[in-house]
Amino acid sequence: MDEMTSPSNSSNLGDKYDAAGNVPLASTANRLWRGGYAELRVHRPSAIDAFVQSVTEVAIVIDGCARIDRRGNSSIQRFDAKAGTFCICPQGVPVDYLQSKAGNVKILHLYITHGPETSNQPSADTFADWPYLGGIPDPLVAQIGAAIAEELLEETAGGELLLDTLKDALIARISRRIQRANMNGGSGRNSTCGLDSARLTRVLDFLNGSIEERPSLADIAKTACLSRYHFVRAFKVATGQTPCQYLSGLRLDRARELLSCEQESIDNIANRLQFSNSANFCRAFRRNTGFSPTAYRNRFTRRRLSQQTPGTSR
Known part of the structure:
Protein backbone atom coordinates (compact mmCIF):
# COMPACT_ATOMS: atom_id res chain seq x y z
CA MET A 1 0.00 0.00 0.00
CA THR A 156 -4.38 8.51 25.88
CA ALA A 157 -2.84 11.09 28.20
CA GLY A 158 0.62 10.90 26.62
CA GLY A 159 -0.58 10.21 23.11
CA GLU A 160 1.84 12.38 21.12
CA LEU A 161 4.84 11.07 23.04
CA LEU A 162 3.55 7.51 22.62
CA LEU A 163 3.25 8.04 18.87
CA ASP A 164 6.80 9.41 18.75
CA THR A 165 8.08 6.39 20.69
CA LEU A 166 6.22 3.87 18.55
CA LYS A 167 7.27 5.56 15.31
CA ASP A 168 10.93 5.48 16.35
CA ALA A 169 10.65 1.85 17.43
CA LEU A 170 9.08 0.99 14.06
CA ILE A 171 11.82 2.76 12.09
CA ALA A 172 14.51 1.08 14.19
CA ARG A 173 12.96 -2.36 13.74
CA ILE A 174 12.60 -2.06 9.97
CA SER A 175 16.09 -0.58 9.60
CA ARG A 176 17.57 -3.49 11.57
CA ARG A 177 15.74 -6.01 9.38
CA ILE A 178 17.03 -4.32 6.24
CA GLN A 179 20.54 -4.15 7.64
CA ARG A 180 20.49 -7.87 8.45
CA ALA A 181 19.26 -8.60 4.93
CA ASN A 182 21.93 -6.41 3.29
CA MET A 183 24.78 -7.42 5.61
CA ASN A 184 25.31 -10.71 7.40
CA GLY A 185 23.99 -9.66 10.79
CA GLY A 186 23.40 -6.49 12.79
CA SER A 187 25.54 -4.56 15.22
CA GLY A 188 24.16 -6.28 18.34
CA ARG A 189 24.81 -3.30 20.61
CA ASN A 190 24.11 -3.77 24.30
CA SER A 191 20.84 -2.07 25.26
CA THR A 192 20.60 -3.13 28.90
CA CYS A 193 22.28 -0.03 30.41
CA GLY A 194 19.96 2.45 32.13
CA LEU A 195 20.41 6.15 32.84
CA ASP A 196 22.88 7.34 35.45
CA SER A 197 21.40 9.29 38.37
CA ALA A 198 22.38 12.73 37.03
CA ARG A 199 20.80 12.12 33.63
CA LEU A 200 17.71 10.53 35.14
CA THR A 201 17.23 13.51 37.46
CA ARG A 202 17.47 15.93 34.51
CA VAL A 203 14.96 13.93 32.50
CA LEU A 204 12.45 13.58 35.35
CA ASP A 205 12.72 17.30 36.13
CA PHE A 206 12.11 18.05 32.44
CA LEU A 207 9.05 15.77 32.32
CA ASN A 208 7.62 17.23 35.51
CA GLY A 209 7.95 20.68 33.95
CA SER A 210 6.32 19.52 30.70
CA ILE A 211 3.00 18.20 31.99
CA GLU A 212 1.07 21.02 30.32
CA GLU A 213 3.26 21.09 27.20
CA ARG A 214 3.91 18.81 24.22
CA PRO A 215 7.53 17.67 24.46
CA SER A 216 8.73 15.51 21.59
CA LEU A 217 10.77 12.39 22.16
CA ALA A 218 13.73 14.22 20.63
CA ASP A 219 13.31 17.04 23.17
CA ILE A 220 13.32 14.61 26.10
CA ALA A 221 16.23 12.55 24.79
CA LYS A 222 18.24 15.75 24.35
CA THR A 223 18.10 16.39 28.10
CA ALA A 224 19.90 13.06 28.58
CA CYS A 225 22.35 13.74 25.72
CA LEU A 226 21.31 10.48 24.03
CA SER A 227 19.79 9.47 20.71
CA ARG A 228 16.05 8.82 20.79
CA TYR A 229 16.53 5.10 20.18
CA HIS A 230 19.07 4.62 22.98
CA PHE A 231 17.19 6.93 25.33
CA VAL A 232 13.89 5.01 25.25
CA ARG A 233 15.63 1.74 26.15
CA ALA A 234 17.74 3.36 28.87
CA PHE A 235 14.77 5.19 30.39
CA LYS A 236 12.72 2.00 30.63
CA VAL A 237 15.60 0.16 32.29
CA ALA A 238 15.94 3.01 34.82
CA THR A 239 12.22 3.53 35.60
CA GLY A 240 10.36 0.42 34.44
CA GLN A 241 8.23 2.65 32.17
CA THR A 242 8.49 4.21 28.76
CA PRO A 243 8.72 8.03 28.65
CA CYS A 244 5.15 8.08 27.37
CA GLN A 245 3.83 5.98 30.25
CA TYR A 246 5.68 8.14 32.76
CA LEU A 247 4.37 11.41 31.30
CA SER A 248 0.84 9.97 31.07
CA GLY A 249 0.97 9.16 34.77
CA LEU A 250 2.13 12.69 35.59
CA ARG A 251 -0.68 14.22 33.55
CA LEU A 252 -3.36 12.08 35.14
CA ASP A 253 -1.98 12.83 38.60
CA ARG A 254 -2.21 16.51 37.69
CA ALA A 255 -5.76 15.98 36.44
CA ARG A 256 -6.78 14.60 39.83
CA GLU A 257 -5.31 17.68 41.51
CA LEU A 258 -7.12 20.05 39.15
CA LEU A 259 -10.43 18.24 39.58
CA SER A 260 -10.26 18.90 43.29
CA CYS A 261 -10.57 22.63 42.46
CA GLU A 262 -14.23 23.24 41.62
CA GLN A 263 -13.57 26.37 39.57
CA GLU A 264 -11.54 24.52 36.89
CA SER A 265 -13.77 23.18 34.10
CA ILE A 266 -13.22 19.76 32.58
CA ASP A 267 -12.75 21.33 29.14
CA ASN A 268 -10.01 23.58 30.52
CA ILE A 269 -8.28 20.66 32.25
CA ALA A 270 -8.33 18.62 29.04
CA ASN A 271 -6.85 21.55 27.13
CA ARG A 272 -4.17 22.23 29.76
CA LEU A 273 -3.09 18.59 29.76
CA GLN A 274 -2.73 18.53 25.96
CA PHE A 275 -5.73 16.36 25.06
CA SER A 276 -7.26 17.11 21.68
CA ASN A 277 -10.73 17.26 23.25
CA SER A 278 -12.51 16.64 26.54
CA ALA A 279 -14.06 13.35 25.37
CA ASN A 280 -10.63 11.79 24.90
CA PHE A 281 -9.56 13.16 28.27
CA CYS A 282 -12.61 11.63 29.96
CA ARG A 283 -11.90 8.20 28.43
CA ALA A 284 -8.26 8.26 29.50
CA PHE A 285 -9.16 9.41 33.02
CA ARG A 286 -11.82 6.72 33.45
CA ARG A 287 -9.45 4.04 32.18
CA ASN A 288 -6.85 5.15 34.73
CA THR A 289 -9.06 5.76 37.79
CA GLY A 290 -12.30 3.89 37.20
CA PHE A 291 -14.24 7.18 37.45
CA SER A 292 -15.30 9.82 34.99
CA PRO A 293 -13.82 13.27 35.76
CA THR A 294 -17.25 14.50 36.88
CA ALA A 295 -17.81 11.51 39.17
CA TYR A 296 -14.32 11.90 40.61
CA ARG A 297 -14.92 15.59 41.31
CA ASN A 298 -18.31 14.92 42.92
CA ARG A 299 -16.83 12.17 45.07
CA PHE A 300 -14.06 14.47 46.22
CA THR A 301 -16.53 17.29 46.90
CA ARG A 302 -18.82 15.06 49.00
CA ARG A 303 -15.87 13.82 51.02
CA ARG A 304 -14.67 17.37 51.66
CA LEU A 305 -18.13 18.55 52.70
CA SER A 306 -18.57 15.59 55.06
CA GLN A 307 -15.29 16.51 56.72
CA GLN A 308 -16.34 20.14 57.09
CA THR A 309 -19.86 19.45 58.45
CA PRO A 310 -19.93 18.51 62.18
CA GLY A 311 -21.87 15.38 63.00
CA THR A 312 -22.06 14.13 59.41
CA SER A 313 -21.81 10.38 59.24
CA ARG A 314 -19.53 8.82 56.68
Whole structure:
Protein backbone atom coordinates (compact mmCIF):
# COMPACT_ATOMS: atom_id res chain seq x y z
CA MET A 1 0.00 0.00 0.00
CA ASP A 2 1.36 3.39 -0.93
CA GLU A 3 0.98 7.15 -0.41
CA MET A 4 0.88 9.73 -3.10
CA THR A 5 0.55 13.47 -2.58
CA SER A 6 2.28 16.49 -1.07
CA PRO A 7 4.38 15.77 2.03
CA SER A 8 3.82 19.30 3.29
CA ASN A 9 0.09 18.80 3.72
CA SER A 10 -0.66 15.71 5.81
CA SER A 11 -4.41 15.97 5.20
CA ASN A 12 -3.77 15.15 1.51
CA LEU A 13 -1.66 12.07 2.08
CA GLY A 14 -4.57 9.63 1.78
CA ASP A 15 -6.39 11.38 -1.07
CA LYS A 16 -5.98 8.61 -3.62
CA TYR A 17 -7.19 6.05 -1.12
CA ASP A 18 -10.25 8.26 -0.64
CA ALA A 19 -10.77 8.42 -4.40
CA ALA A 20 -10.65 4.63 -4.59
CA GLY A 21 -13.40 4.34 -1.96
CA ASN A 22 -11.24 3.18 0.94
CA VAL A 23 -12.76 4.26 4.25
CA PRO A 24 -10.78 6.32 6.80
CA LEU A 25 -11.49 5.28 10.40
CA ALA A 26 -9.14 7.52 12.40
CA SER A 27 -6.05 9.69 11.93
CA THR A 28 -3.69 12.13 13.60
CA ALA A 29 -5.12 15.02 11.55
CA ASN A 30 -6.37 16.88 14.64
CA ARG A 31 -3.77 15.64 17.09
CA LEU A 32 -1.01 18.27 16.50
CA TRP A 33 1.51 15.42 16.34
CA ARG A 34 4.83 16.73 15.01
CA GLY A 35 6.35 13.34 14.30
CA GLY A 36 4.54 12.51 11.06
CA TYR A 37 1.04 11.50 10.00
CA ALA A 38 -0.82 8.25 10.60
CA GLU A 39 -4.23 7.00 9.56
CA LEU A 40 -6.27 3.83 9.91
CA ARG A 41 -8.35 2.74 6.91
CA VAL A 42 -10.55 -0.07 5.67
CA HIS A 43 -9.45 -1.00 2.13
CA ARG A 44 -11.95 -2.60 -0.21
CA PRO A 45 -11.16 -4.13 -3.60
CA SER A 46 -9.98 -1.14 -5.64
CA ALA A 47 -7.46 0.14 -8.17
CA ILE A 48 -5.25 3.21 -7.93
CA ASP A 49 -3.59 4.76 -10.98
CA ALA A 50 0.03 5.83 -11.42
CA PHE A 51 1.63 8.23 -8.93
CA VAL A 52 5.01 9.15 -7.50
CA GLN A 53 5.42 8.49 -3.76
CA SER A 54 5.81 11.84 -2.01
CA VAL A 55 6.94 10.63 1.45
CA THR A 56 8.13 7.30 2.81
CA GLU A 57 5.16 5.16 3.85
CA VAL A 58 4.86 2.02 5.94
CA ALA A 59 1.52 0.20 5.72
CA ILE A 60 0.75 -2.40 8.39
CA VAL A 61 -2.17 -4.81 8.02
CA ILE A 62 -4.18 -4.83 11.25
CA ASP A 63 -7.00 -7.17 10.25
CA GLY A 64 -8.36 -9.03 7.23
CA CYS A 65 -6.72 -10.32 4.06
CA ALA A 66 -6.52 -9.17 0.44
CA ARG A 67 -4.45 -9.84 -2.66
CA ILE A 68 -2.21 -6.93 -3.70
CA ASP A 69 -0.84 -6.36 -7.20
CA ARG A 70 1.48 -3.39 -7.68
CA ARG A 71 4.34 -2.19 -9.84
CA GLY A 72 6.91 0.40 -8.78
CA ASN A 73 10.56 1.04 -9.63
CA SER A 74 10.01 -1.38 -12.55
CA SER A 75 9.30 -4.17 -10.04
CA ILE A 76 6.06 -6.15 -10.25
CA GLN A 77 4.93 -7.43 -6.84
CA ARG A 78 2.04 -9.73 -5.96
CA PHE A 79 1.47 -10.71 -2.34
CA ASP A 80 -1.17 -11.39 0.29
CA ALA A 81 -1.80 -8.46 2.60
CA LYS A 82 -2.84 -10.20 5.81
CA ALA A 83 -2.71 -9.43 9.51
CA GLY A 84 0.87 -9.36 10.76
CA THR A 85 2.44 -8.22 7.47
CA PHE A 86 3.60 -4.83 6.28
CA CYS A 87 4.82 -3.09 3.14
CA ILE A 88 7.17 -0.22 2.37
CA CYS A 89 7.03 2.45 -0.32
CA PRO A 90 10.02 4.83 -0.07
CA GLN A 91 9.80 8.48 -1.02
CA GLY A 92 10.31 9.16 -4.74
CA VAL A 93 9.30 5.71 -6.01
CA PRO A 94 7.25 5.91 -9.24
CA VAL A 95 4.29 3.54 -8.84
CA ASP A 96 2.60 2.47 -12.08
CA TYR A 97 -0.45 0.87 -10.46
CA LEU A 98 -1.75 -0.46 -7.15
CA GLN A 99 -4.64 -2.94 -6.96
CA SER A 100 -6.33 -4.58 -4.00
CA LYS A 101 -8.43 -7.68 -4.69
CA ALA A 102 -10.55 -10.37 -3.06
CA GLY A 103 -11.15 -9.04 0.42
CA ASN A 104 -11.39 -6.14 2.84
CA VAL A 105 -8.43 -5.23 5.02
CA LYS A 106 -7.89 -2.77 7.86
CA ILE A 107 -4.53 -1.07 7.36
CA LEU A 108 -2.53 1.42 9.39
CA HIS A 109 -0.62 3.90 7.19
CA LEU A 110 2.34 5.72 8.69
CA TYR A 111 3.70 8.56 6.53
CA ILE A 112 7.25 9.52 7.52
CA THR A 113 8.73 12.84 6.46
CA HIS A 114 12.47 13.48 6.44
CA GLY A 115 14.31 16.31 8.17
CA PRO A 116 17.72 17.47 9.38
CA GLU A 117 19.32 15.62 12.30
CA THR A 118 18.35 18.45 14.68
CA SER A 119 14.65 18.21 13.85
CA ASN A 120 11.98 15.84 15.18
CA GLN A 121 12.08 13.96 11.87
CA PRO A 122 14.53 11.20 10.90
CA SER A 123 17.13 12.18 8.30
CA ALA A 124 16.88 11.03 4.70
CA ASP A 125 19.95 8.83 5.30
CA THR A 126 17.83 6.68 7.63
CA PHE A 127 15.81 5.45 4.64
CA ALA A 128 18.60 5.26 2.05
CA ASP A 129 18.51 1.44 1.98
CA TRP A 130 14.77 0.94 2.44
CA PRO A 131 13.39 -1.10 -0.48
CA TYR A 132 10.08 -1.01 -2.31
CA LEU A 133 8.74 -4.23 -0.83
CA GLY A 134 5.46 -5.74 0.36
CA GLY A 135 3.90 -8.67 2.21
CA ILE A 136 6.64 -8.79 4.87
CA PRO A 137 5.69 -10.77 8.01
CA ASP A 138 6.99 -9.37 11.30
CA PRO A 139 5.35 -9.90 14.71
CA LEU A 140 7.05 -6.87 16.31
CA VAL A 141 6.06 -4.50 13.50
CA ALA A 142 2.52 -5.90 13.81
CA GLN A 143 2.48 -5.16 17.56
CA ILE A 144 3.74 -1.61 17.02
CA GLY A 145 1.13 -1.05 14.32
CA ALA A 146 -1.65 -2.35 16.57
CA ALA A 147 -0.52 0.00 19.36
CA ILE A 148 -0.55 3.02 17.01
CA ALA A 149 -4.00 2.03 15.70
CA GLU A 150 -5.30 1.73 19.27
CA GLU A 151 -3.97 5.22 20.08
CA LEU A 152 -5.67 6.65 16.98
CA LEU A 153 -9.01 5.13 17.99
CA GLU A 154 -8.76 6.10 21.67
CA GLU A 155 -6.44 8.91 22.71
CA THR A 156 -4.38 8.51 25.88
CA ALA A 157 -2.84 11.09 28.20
CA GLY A 158 0.62 10.90 26.62
CA GLY A 159 -0.58 10.21 23.11
CA GLU A 160 1.84 12.38 21.12
CA LEU A 161 4.84 11.07 23.04
CA LEU A 162 3.55 7.51 22.62
CA LEU A 163 3.25 8.04 18.87
CA ASP A 164 6.80 9.41 18.75
CA THR A 165 8.08 6.39 20.69
CA LEU A 166 6.22 3.87 18.55
CA LYS A 167 7.27 5.56 15.31
CA ASP A 168 10.93 5.48 16.35
CA ALA A 169 10.65 1.85 17.43
CA LEU A 170 9.08 0.99 14.06
CA ILE A 171 11.82 2.76 12.09
CA ALA A 172 14.51 1.08 14.19
CA ARG A 173 12.96 -2.36 13.74
CA ILE A 174 12.60 -2.06 9.97
CA SER A 175 16.09 -0.58 9.60
CA ARG A 176 17.57 -3.49 11.57
CA ARG A 177 15.74 -6.01 9.38
CA ILE A 178 17.03 -4.32 6.24
CA GLN A 179 20.54 -4.15 7.64
CA ARG A 180 20.49 -7.87 8.45
CA ALA A 181 19.26 -8.60 4.93
CA ASN A 182 21.93 -6.41 3.29
CA MET A 183 24.78 -7.42 5.61
CA ASN A 184 25.31 -10.71 7.40
CA GLY A 185 23.99 -9.66 10.79
CA GLY A 186 23.40 -6.49 12.79
CA SER A 187 25.54 -4.56 15.22
CA GLY A 188 24.16 -6.28 18.34
CA ARG A 189 24.81 -3.30 20.61
CA ASN A 190 24.11 -3.77 24.30
CA SER A 191 20.84 -2.07 25.26
CA THR A 192 20.60 -3.13 28.90
CA CYS A 193 22.28 -0.03 30.41
CA GLY A 194 19.96 2.45 32.13
CA LEU A 195 20.41 6.15 32.84
CA ASP A 196 22.88 7.34 35.45
CA SER A 197 21.40 9.29 38.37
CA ALA A 198 22.38 12.73 37.03
CA ARG A 199 20.80 12.12 33.63
CA LEU A 200 17.71 10.53 35.14
CA THR A 201 17.23 13.51 37.46
CA ARG A 202 17.47 15.93 34.51
CA VAL A 203 14.96 13.93 32.50
CA LEU A 204 12.45 13.58 35.35
CA ASP A 205 12.72 17.30 36.13
CA PHE A 206 12.11 18.05 32.44
CA LEU A 207 9.05 15.77 32.32
CA ASN A 208 7.62 17.23 35.51
CA GLY A 209 7.95 20.68 33.95
CA SER A 210 6.32 19.52 30.70
CA ILE A 211 3.00 18.20 31.99
CA GLU A 212 1.07 21.02 30.32
CA GLU A 213 3.26 21.09 27.20
CA ARG A 214 3.91 18.81 24.22
CA PRO A 215 7.53 17.67 24.46
CA SER A 216 8.73 15.51 21.59
CA LEU A 217 10.77 12.39 22.16
CA ALA A 218 13.73 14.22 20.63
CA ASP A 219 13.31 17.04 23.17
CA ILE A 220 13.32 14.61 26.10
CA ALA A 221 16.23 12.55 24.79
CA LYS A 222 18.24 15.75 24.35
CA THR A 223 18.10 16.39 28.10
CA ALA A 224 19.90 13.06 28.58
CA CYS A 225 22.35 13.74 25.72
CA LEU A 226 21.31 10.48 24.03
CA SER A 227 19.79 9.47 20.71
CA ARG A 228 16.05 8.82 20.79
CA TYR A 229 16.53 5.10 20.18
CA HIS A 230 19.07 4.62 22.98
CA PHE A 231 17.19 6.93 25.33
CA VAL A 232 13.89 5.01 25.25
CA ARG A 233 15.63 1.74 26.15
CA ALA A 234 17.74 3.36 28.87
CA PHE A 235 14.77 5.19 30.39
CA LYS A 236 12.72 2.00 30.63
CA VAL A 237 15.60 0.16 32.29
CA ALA A 238 15.94 3.01 34.82
CA THR A 239 12.22 3.53 35.60
CA GLY A 240 10.36 0.42 34.44
CA GLN A 241 8.23 2.65 32.17
CA THR A 242 8.49 4.21 28.76
CA PRO A 243 8.72 8.03 28.65
CA CYS A 244 5.15 8.08 27.37
CA GLN A 245 3.83 5.98 30.25
CA TYR A 246 5.68 8.14 32.76
CA LEU A 247 4.37 11.41 31.30
CA SER A 248 0.84 9.97 31.07
CA GLY A 249 0.97 9.16 34.77
CA LEU A 250 2.13 12.69 35.59
CA ARG A 251 -0.68 14.22 33.55
CA LEU A 252 -3.36 12.08 35.14
CA ASP A 253 -1.98 12.83 38.60
CA ARG A 254 -2.21 16.51 37.69
CA ALA A 255 -5.76 15.98 36.44
CA ARG A 256 -6.78 14.60 39.83
CA GLU A 257 -5.31 17.68 41.51
CA LEU A 258 -7.12 20.05 39.15
CA LEU A 259 -10.43 18.24 39.58
CA SER A 260 -10.26 18.90 43.29
CA CYS A 261 -10.57 22.63 42.46
CA GLU A 262 -14.23 23.24 41.62
CA GLN A 263 -13.57 26.37 39.57
CA GLU A 264 -11.54 24.52 36.89
CA SER A 265 -13.77 23.18 34.10
CA ILE A 266 -13.22 19.76 32.58
CA ASP A 267 -12.75 21.33 29.14
CA ASN A 268 -10.01 23.58 30.52
CA ILE A 269 -8.28 20.66 32.25
CA ALA A 270 -8.33 18.62 29.04
CA ASN A 271 -6.85 21.55 27.13
CA ARG A 272 -4.17 22.23 29.76
CA LEU A 273 -3.09 18.59 29.76
CA GLN A 274 -2.73 18.53 25.96
CA PHE A 275 -5.73 16.36 25.06
CA SER A 276 -7.26 17.11 21.68
CA ASN A 277 -10.73 17.26 23.25
CA SER A 278 -12.51 16.64 26.54
CA ALA A 279 -14.06 13.35 25.37
CA ASN A 280 -10.63 11.79 24.90
CA PHE A 281 -9.56 13.16 28.27
CA CYS A 282 -12.61 11.63 29.96
CA ARG A 283 -11.90 8.20 28.43
CA ALA A 284 -8.26 8.26 29.50
CA PHE A 285 -9.16 9.41 33.02
CA ARG A 286 -11.82 6.72 33.45
CA ARG A 287 -9.45 4.04 32.18
CA ASN A 288 -6.85 5.15 34.73
CA THR A 289 -9.06 5.76 37.79
CA GLY A 290 -12.30 3.89 37.20
CA PHE A 291 -14.24 7.18 37.45
CA SER A 292 -15.30 9.82 34.99
CA PRO A 293 -13.82 13.27 35.76
CA THR A 294 -17.25 14.50 36.88
CA ALA A 295 -17.81 11.51 39.17
CA TYR A 296 -14.32 11.90 40.61
CA ARG A 297 -14.92 15.59 41.31
CA ASN A 298 -18.31 14.92 42.92
CA ARG A 299 -16.83 12.17 45.07
CA PHE A 300 -14.06 14.47 46.22
CA THR A 301 -16.53 17.29 46.90
CA ARG A 302 -18.82 15.06 49.00
CA ARG A 303 -15.87 13.82 51.02
CA ARG A 304 -14.67 17.37 51.66
CA LEU A 305 -18.13 18.55 52.70
CA SER A 306 -18.57 15.59 55.06
CA GLN A 307 -15.29 16.51 56.72
CA GLN A 308 -16.34 20.14 57.09
CA THR A 309 -19.86 19.45 58.45
CA PRO A 310 -19.93 18.51 62.18
CA GLY A 311 -21.87 15.38 63.00
CA THR A 312 -22.06 14.13 59.41
CA SER A 313 -21.81 10.38 59.24
CA ARG A 314 -19.53 8.82 56.68
